Amino acid sequence: MSPELTRFKSVMRQNNCFITKQRLALFKYLQASPAISINALINDLPNQDQATVYRNIKLFERIGIISRLQLGWNSKLELSNTFHDHHHHMSCVKCGKVVAWEEDPTIELRIQTVALKLGFIPQDHQLEIRGLCQSCQK
Amino acid sequence: MSPELTRFKSVMRQNNCFITKQRLALFKYLQASPAISINALINDLPNQDQATVYRNIKLFERIGIISRLQLGWNSKLELSNTFHDHHHHMSCVKCGKVVAWEEDPTIELRIQTVALKLGFIPQDHQLEIRGLCQSCQK
DNA sequence: ATACAAATTGCGAAAAATTTGCAATTTGTA
């Protein structure tokens, strides 16, 4: 069992949530790519009703398993699994491609400092960069 | 005329967009707070049809005047005026309060570096921190 | 000023996205 799966089950148990096959399939699907739209989820998990998908997305958000991203100016809402090492996203304004990147210690540290200065206890953060990807620069 | 308003008009002209009173009202409203939901906009701009509000939000996003934020796990989509000095947001996971903060040179520089390393030409970015605000810590 | 072409608006209706109630099924626990 992958460490992400172990962690997933542990978080679910901590929150008194049943581990159903629908939830497992959703979690695994979310692990496969850095960002995915709700529509893609509903289409690619055809054995689940859309109501179930929506309910479980909301649950996963509430207990911190996924978070919502707003990538481009015209893009749909997307979801990303927070159990990835990469929390941050860079998206191309032209072709829409999304690349995830690893935490950057300098940025993480700065975020801590800024949050504390404003009186917040930081819990989570999200950084999205928009720009032109290599192939769209040509 | 405020410098923001001047810049707004200039960006609008560059994009061959008419400066209508609906768009001016929308822009001014977006300037008043760090983040605002679409519903609040529609309710607070009662002299505009909701179709107009939606169309102009889309326009403003496309030409870079506003950007979308996804603040809390349960929060609605919000919009923020990019002409503010503060681009970044910190939101309280408990009470939903949103605080904007100024650019941080260390973070900005790091973002440039990371983007270039991944082959992107960065155009815009967005950083959102979630945590517990001072009053909700008690 | 005035007139004109093109862009924008308001309206109503359509389409898309999300949520809800409830009976049937599934889950974890004892």
Added chain:
DNA sequence: TACAAATTGCAAATTTTTCGCAATTTGTAT
């Protein structure tokens, strides 16, 4: 294995967003 509680699927309701089109408004060139 049996039970209580949680979850699912389904259909319908609700909410959010988009669209077509006639009427109005805007910027520009007289």
